[in-house]
Amino acid sequence: MTGTVKTVITPAGAPRSGAGPTAASYDDLVAGVLRGDFGPAPDTQRIAVAFSTRQAVRHEGRTGGYRNEVLTLRLGAAVGSCALEPGELPEAAIEDCVGADVARLLEHELRPVRVAALDAYLMHVLPHTPANGARPWSLPAGSSLRKSRARARAVVHLIDAPPGARVLVVGVVNSLLEALRERGLSYLPCDLKGGTTEWGEPIRTDALAELPRCDAVLASGMTLGNGTFEPLRAHALRHGMPLVMFAQTGSAVLPRFLGAGVSAVCAEPYPFFWLDGGPGIIHRYGGSAAPGAAR
Numbered sequence: 001m002t003g004t005v006k007t008v009i010t011p012a013g014a015p016r017s018g019a020g021p022t023a024a025s026y027d028d029l030v031a032g033v034l035r036g037d038f039g040p041a042p043d044t045q046r047i048a049v050a051f052s053t054r055q056a057v058r059h060e061g062r063t064g065g066y067r068n069e070v071l072t073l074r075l076g077a078a079v080g081s082c083a084l085e086p087g088e089l090p091e092a093a094i095e096d097c098v099g100a101d102v103a104r105l106l107e108h109e110l111r112p113v114r115v116a117a118l119d120a121y122l123m124h125v126l127p128h129t130p131a132n133g134a135r136p137w138s139l140p141a142g143s144s145l146r147k148s149r150a151r152a153r154a155v156v157h158l159i160d161a162p163p164g165a166r167v168l169v170v171g172v173v174n175s176l177l178e179a180l181r182e183r184g185l186s187y188l189p190c191d192l193k194g195g196t197t198e199w200g201e202p203i204r205t206d207a208l209a210e211l212p213r214c215d216a217v218l219a220s221g222m223t224l225g226n227g228t229f230e231p232l233r234a235h236a237l238r239h240g241m242p243l244v245m246f247a248q249t250g251s252a253v254l255p256r257f258l259g260a261g262v263s264a265v266c267a268e269p270y271p272f273f274w275l276d277g278g279p280g281i282i283h284r285y286g287g288s289a290a291p292g293a294a295r
Contacts, residue, residue, distance in 0.1 A: 020132040023256050026230050030106055030118060039125030042102035047120065049074035050097035052089055055274060057144065070248070071112050072270050073097055073105075073120045078127065079270045080120025082112040082225045083249045115224045115250055122252035128267055133255060134283035137266075139273055145175075147273040151266070151282060152179035155246045158264035158287030161185060161216045170207045170232065171220025174198045176246070180218075188214060192226065211235050221247030221254060237261035244287065248272050255285045263287060 021038060023029035033042055056067045071089055072081045093113055097105060105117035128134040137154045139147050152175035159167060163184030169176060172191045177198075180187050189197050190204040197203060204210055208231055211217070217236060223229035223245075236243035237260060244264045245254045251267035258265065264287030273280050 020126050021256065022259060024260050025233075026224070026257075029253070029256055030114075033118065033121060034103060034106060038122065042106065042121055043104070045075055045102045045121060045124065047073045047075055047097050047100055047102065047105065047117070050094045052094065053270075053275070054086060057274065070270070070272075071097075071116045073116045075102065075120040075124045078120055078123035078252075080116045080118065080123050080252065081249055081270050082115040082119065083222050084112045084225055088112075111227060112225045115253070119250050119253050122256065123269060126252060126255075128252070128269065128283040133258070133285050134267065135285070137282050137284055139280040139282060141277055141279045143277070144274050147277075147280065148173070148175040149178065151246075151268070151273055152176045153182075154282060154284065155218070155244065155266045156180050156183055156185070158244045158266060158284060159183075159185070159216050159218060160242045160263060160287065165215040166213065168207060168210050168214035168217045169219075170217065170228070171222050171246075172197060172203055173220075173246075176218065187218075207232065208235070211241075214241075216242040216244070218244050218246065221245055221249035221251065224250040224253060233257060233261035235261075236263070251283070258286045 023032055032038060050073050053070045067086050068083050069086045069089060070081050070083045072079055093110055097113060102117050102121045106114055108114050126132050139150050155176060156179040165185055167180055167185050167187045169187050169189050172189045174197060177187060188204060188210050189201060190207045190210055192205055194205045195203050217232060219232055223232060232243060242263045243261055245262055246266045247254045248268045251269045254262060254265045255267060265285040267283040
């Protein structure tokens, strides 16, 4: 997008279409938070707890796996998260966050810290509730693979695309690829790490270069943390292309872009499905109301 952008704030007590206030770009959202447009001044809100979670995954029956790390910040009852590659988070970053106010962390030198702080603040002022546009979706208890597949089905049904359409998948999760095939959708897998999928399909590394070949985009919230979200959002908005986000990173951030390039969000705040074998809840915004819009 070009030109000046302004945060769209709805009057208190009257969220727009039940979705809460929205923003026109990531920088616009941060500027609005710093101005106090979304709630209490962020320099009055201090992070009480900061921690990182490291995981390594190889689901039963799968030949490959993956690893990542998640920075999580706690603000009151709310938590905000940003995933990153293992080893990328300096040890001192955790200490930087504890006791710091949100305004200072929104200007931190590390992007994952900035994203996690923004997520924590927005989770605090705009939690995942129906009043703010969220539709809860239950995940069953069970193995990590069972829960991964259940989440994948909830995510891919948010994509407004007919059978045969090609979906650019940014941030490869094999369960999502399975679910796309079940819906009759083709896909182009893309991830900065490259490699191949579980089925030997090559994984592209330049998502922007693949956009002209696709009809819709399904992207991880990790794009917030690595700086690739804004180009995807701007392209989707400019071309009217469906952009669905699956978000452990920035689960409270991404719903603020509904109607500004993002068409739907599957928001999954901490604790994530892979941390516990019991039942869980994710939250869906936008997209088709079926199947299972309110569950």
